[in-house]
Amino acid sequence: MIKSVLQSIPTYMMSLFLLPSTLLYEIEKMMNSFWWGNKRDRARGIHWFSWDRLSMPKDVRGMGFKNCSAFNYAMLSKQAWRIMANPDTLVSRLYKARYFPNTDYLNFNIGHNPSYVWRKNPWPHNLLVSNLKVSNLLIPNGKQWNHALVLSLVGEEIAQKVQNTSLFVPVRDDILHWRCEKDGKFSVRSAYRYCINEAIDTSHLRINERWNLLWNIKTPPELRIFCGGYVEIVCLLDGDFWIKGSLIQLSVLVVVIMRKTPTIYSSSVPKVSNHDHQSMLSVILWSIWKGRNNHIWNSAEEPTDVICQRAAQLLAGWKDAQQYRLNSIGVCIRNDAGQFIAARTEWFSPCTNVAIGEAIGLLTAIKWVINLGFDNVDFELDAKQVVDNVYSVKPNDSDFGAIIDDCKRLITLFFRNSHVKFVRRQVNEVAHALARVTPFLASFHNFTDIPTCIQNIIINEMI
Secondary structure, three states, X not given: OHHHHHOOOOHHHHOOOOOOHHHHXXXXXXXXXHHHOOOOOOOOOOOOOOHHHXXXXXXXXXXXXXXXXXXXXXXXXXXXXXXXXXXXXXXXXXXXXXXXXXXXXXXXXXXXXXXXXXXXXXXXXXXXXXXXXXXXXXXXXXXXXXXXXXXXXXXXXXXXXXXXXOOOOOOOOOOOOOOOOOOOXXXXXXXXXXXXXXXXXXXXXXXXXXXXXXXXXXXXXXXXXXXXXXXXXXXXXXXXXHHHOOOOOOOOOOOEXXXXXXXXXXXXXXXXXXXXXXXXXXXXXXXXXHHHHHXXXXXXXXXXXXXXXXXXXXXXXXHHHHOOOOEEEEEEEEOOOOOEEEEEEEEEOXXXXXXXHHHHHHHHHHHHHHHHOOOXXXXXXXXXXXXXXXXXXXXXXXXXXXXXHHHHHHHHHHXXXXXXXXXXXXXXXXXXXXXXXXHXXXXXXXXXXXXXXXXXXXXXXXX
């Protein structure tokens, strides 16, 4: 009732005006009274939690009701986004001519004698984007970051993140991109979540479940899964173990492991705020578990030095490998009988997300097939998101959308009867086998003879 009726009543006015805080307080007060009230005797009821707490998302133990102030800002941000994204509309041209004729929306001032609507609507344009284009940060006539310029504008840490951001050839123009949505389109839902999570300080209202932090630990994926399964395990070792493991600051950690029995005693894992300590804690727990298994199944006694050294080597090796991560692409051309015709392997960096990597893989395959002069080719891949977007008519303003648009354009121009099809990963094992060996090759490879890494797979599939 509250979500579907009470909170929907002021929606229209919230999209036009920045409502006074006193009015928002009265609205929230009425909804809070309705939630805690007693229908029988119309008593006020006991308010066990404040409305601020109830309006928090459910994943932090709130009820998911809307914070009226944050929702008001999210609704107004939609109007601001429309003015910037559609500058040719009548309303956008009217506002520009009246309030910012010599600048853009991001730098406007309220001005002299503004209208009531404009004066009472300090639309939160700073919430949306910063007034800096990607093209301003690139080397002139090139597709590379101007590292010196980026470093002069932001700090070393942010500059390194910018430097590691991929610049894709299909992305040619600067566009407005809403970073809270994958397709780059603004939505009130994501703007509201941004206000709750970042723009407004709600840290004192959050009750975070600690197990959620496991998936953000910088360790190999299998170790995160291990810690998720054994999150309640706390082990006891010699007193000097945590000093040698660089975890002396985890003073509240209770440690016990029984060397003569496989029994593990449970307790609660302490909250570790430092990311390095989180990573070290996870690998040490894994190393302890491995030592426990060696003791039980192999009757091997491992000292604490060995356990610490194994954990440190695993973490150091994984971190070193992350610095040289590549996006590997494997393409194999086969005829209708499944026989091998040609194959290609290549890579690109820096590492990007899976969806963009799969889209670039499809684009690479299309360009290669065009260069070979083939026609009537069906492209099969196991990325359903890519296949669905190839046939989607919904616009996508993200980098992923630009790559998909290039794929559509090339297919339309060079192929008369070709299709992009989704297949399961088990059916696409040949491409994955090629991609796995790509990082070990010195350069890009075109294979006219069947590579040994996929020979058995192709033979088994043809049987």
